[in-house]
Amino acid sequence: MGSDTTLLWLIKHAAGAETRWVLWSFAGEVDHVRDDAVGPDDTLAAAIEEYQATWARVDTTVSAASLDDRCRAASGGDEVNLRWIITHLLEETARHAGHADILRELIDGRTGR
Numbered sequence: 299m300g301s302d303t304t305l306l307w308l309i310k311h312a313a314g315a316e317t318r319w320v321l322w323s324f325a326g327e328v329d330h331v332r333d334d335a336v337g338p339d340d341t342l343a344a345a346i347e348e349y350q351a352t353w354a355r356v357d358t359t360v361s362a363a364s365l366d367d368r369c370r371a372a373s374g375g376d377e378v379n380l381r382w383i384i385t386h387l388l389e390e391t392a393r394h395a396g397h398a399d400i401l402r403e404l405i406d407g408r409t410g411r
Contacts, residue, residue, distance in 0.1 A: 305401055306336050306345050308394050313349040315390055319383045320356045324363070326370030360384070 314332040321327045365381040403409050 302342070303336050305398060306340055306342055307334060308398055309342070309345040309349050310334050310336065310340070312391060312394060313345070313352045316352050316356050316387060319387060320359055320380075321352075323369045323371050324367075324380055324383055325359045 310332070311334045314334055317332055360380065363380050365379065365384070367380050368377050369379075369383075
């Protein structure tokens, strides 16, 4: 998998994680199933646009809730609250931002702080 494909996958994965945790599990919304796989017709611009649309929906949902509110649609594990979900997504986003930084270093060769 090349660096462009990996970056595209990371963006699709992040949008999917926010959809699964906030919109499906927490809010109980029914949505189409997102696929993290990168297809031949996928573009970086389209993935970014979809992720930004996901942010808007997630922001609306989170703004209308309390951090202590519990998931409406449990996903097979323990029922968690919105605070746990946001913390989990923050950790996952930070981890993947590190992955993206590694990809950038591989592309441009620059390292540093």
